């Protein structure tokens with residue numbers, strides 16, 4: 001971890017209903033005290049940044065566990081059309097974009113994520129070094145993949161093996177908060193030999209594996225036809241791919257046996273509710289069953305081409321409401337669990353001390369302004385945050401011990417948007 005010299009003292013901030021003072025030292029939450037017990041003058045350092053947080057509440061930064069940040073400028077390009085038409089439009093645009101596009105699009109994505117309270121994002125896109133550069137500039141915590149997607153072309157497999165190694169070597173030189181992973185796009189877009197190669201490559205180096213899994217009913221049908229009646233989960237398990245180091249996006253179409261396997265292997269399953277709804281992939285995410293089987297469950301937005309935004313609060317609200325509706329059970333996906341899915345469960349997936357506000361945790365903190373009508377009720381803070389408020393209640397964001405948004409201002413916002421605009425019209 002990169003060392004910071006600065007210290008931040010958050011005065012009079014509410015944490016789990018208690019007015020507190022928080023000391024952040026470098027990138028760590030160094031102390032949490034009842035408000036007023038210890039004055040900031042006690043910490044006699046020249047660079048102590050004292051911030052009065054009266055009428056504000058702290059929550060852990062959200063973690064978007066599955067997204068494609070480089071698609072941030074593809075909003076609305078495929079509305080009201082079926083999945084295969086949508087996908088061919090995406091591939092058409094992706095054939096025109098280059099690394100400069102991805103750099104600017106990722107800057108826009110990071111800007112949106114910061115404004116909506118995401119401090120860590122698990123990315124799955126091309127031109128990873130550009131995404132790294134963008135995330136470092138904006139101050140967010142990125143998890144960046146090398147994406148294996150050979151589309152059943154053995155020559156492409158060989159090219160990607162070489163490139164994967166190069167990207168890994170580059171990632172080894174990072175001296176910052178970034179995490180490198182191996183993404184295997186999906187079972188239908190990667191040859192079996194490459195699925196095995198990517199898995200081995202990741203395991204030998206202690207890297208997480210990020211994959212799209214059981215997203216559509218068609219994926220399951222096709223897999224069964226090709227692999228002796230095995231579902232995508234059973235197929236990957238037969239290859240030895242599934243384990244606690246696997247982050248599987250979607251896991252929407254599952255049998256009882258699939259759920260048992262995902263639970264026993266301790267896989268992290270990422271629910272991308274808005275993308276699933278928009279593309280008509282399905283809505284019956286088997287949350288209770290996966291949770292009870294032992295899977296680790298998180299939330300993601302997916303890319304902007306399908307979810308149209310990267311707003312985790314919107315994702316949390318929709319995910320909970322859909323569960324309640326289709327199960328006909330208002331107690332489904334309760335508030336404490338929806339908060340955990342957006343925060344601490346992601347920390348578990350990465351083995352990172354994030355997603356909680358406690359001494360020793362990494363300082364990734366949202367400062368929520370509760371001085372408005374959304375919070376003017378005796379209801380719980382979490383209820384008002386998830387069901388009543390919008391992400392504009394997030395006043396300030398600290399990531400890795402540094403303010404990356406203050407009073408809703410992200411440094412360089414205008415320039416980020418202006419530069420991205422020129423890219424947009426150059427290519428589309």
Ligand SMILES: [Zn+2]
Nearest residue numbers: 212249302303
């Ligand atoms: Zn995706």
